[in-house]
């Protein structure tokens with residue numbers, strides 16, 4: 511007994527019992543990130559503008575809170591090994607920018623990489639993990655995206671655990687966003703390490719395409735990324751999410767229907783909602799889409815259960831997601847290239863979610879059908895649903911239990 515006591519004191523007094531910060535990302539993180547629009551072409555003015563716009567457009571009120579500065583911000587290291595910041599881009603310094611972001615009631619996200627250099631060729635954290643975590647903490651960082659370029663075959667679980675421990679030792683709670691593209695199946699091991707983990711390579715702003723970047727690496731369209739989420743739902747939950755990458759809503763050549771479907775599907779997946787469009791040029795209909803509170807509520811539901819495909823009827827996938835209140839979200843997603851006509855008889859359905867251990871019994875209970883895009887009640891589950899769904903679009907419902 512005496513020896514157990516000594517072991518206990520040893521574990522806690524030496525801080526070798528490091529862990530990730532609990533109580534963060536209890537719902538999927540929401541924010542805005544530089545990469546999808548700006549890649550490396552940003553400076554402090556652009557980021558201030560984005561922070562201003564997140565507030566003035568109402569995106570902050572809708573739940574977007576992290577302003578994430580992705581790759582290309584790290585400078586060289588000083589003589590003591592601390593990271594410097596490019597003065598040309600950040601003439602006021604990163605701490606002033608961080609203070610500005612916080613003064614708006616927003617949170618700061620920063621990026622680094624487990625290799626010596628980042629994907630963009632800037633300074634990475636390898637060998638300086640604890641030092642970088644201290645610097646991030648001093649800067650007031652609330653969210654670290656940690657990438658996986660130039661890692662020379664090192665072990666992913668080991669490298670991410672080292673950074674997790676470094677953040678913990680630095681003492682400032684930060685959401686830890688792991689970005690190793692699903693290579694080592696992080697969903698299997700990473701729940702005690704990070705708060706979210708990328709499941710795939712990068713998304714690109716197209717509906718259905720693969721960009722091979724001249725053979726260097728692949729980026730994937732919305733459909734490719736979505737289909738790669740198959741089989742992962744059991745691994746997600748409050749504080750540990752599958753991350754199918756950032757939103758391309760309002761980017762590239764996605765149509766409005768496709769942007770709406772993309773956003774709805776990410777909500778059904780309980781995915782992080784990290785916008786990446788140029789907020790200075792955002793059309794009204796894209797803002798309306800990104801701030802639809804009913805769709806966001808499906809994503810942010812505190813039960814934290816990722817949706818599942820229950821059926822495929824011709825070109826229409828039928829997805830269900832149980833919600834905390836006893837409601838369910840149902841998404842009819844027309845993958846096809848033609849308008850789909852749907853006649854859906856609720857009473858014929860048997861819905862069992864083994865993960866949530868919940869059943870939907872339409873023979874025992876009638877639900878009100880609420881159209882989350884039109885934002886109105888449209889009927890009940892005791893009638894056959896007749897609707898038409900345009901190509902690459904969704905019909906997204908909340909089934910209300912009272």
Ligand code: GLA
Pocket residue numbers: 545580581628629630657689711712
């Ligand atoms: C990788 C990541 C992207 C982005 C870029 C930055 O490709 O997967 O999300 O961070 O690096 O260079």
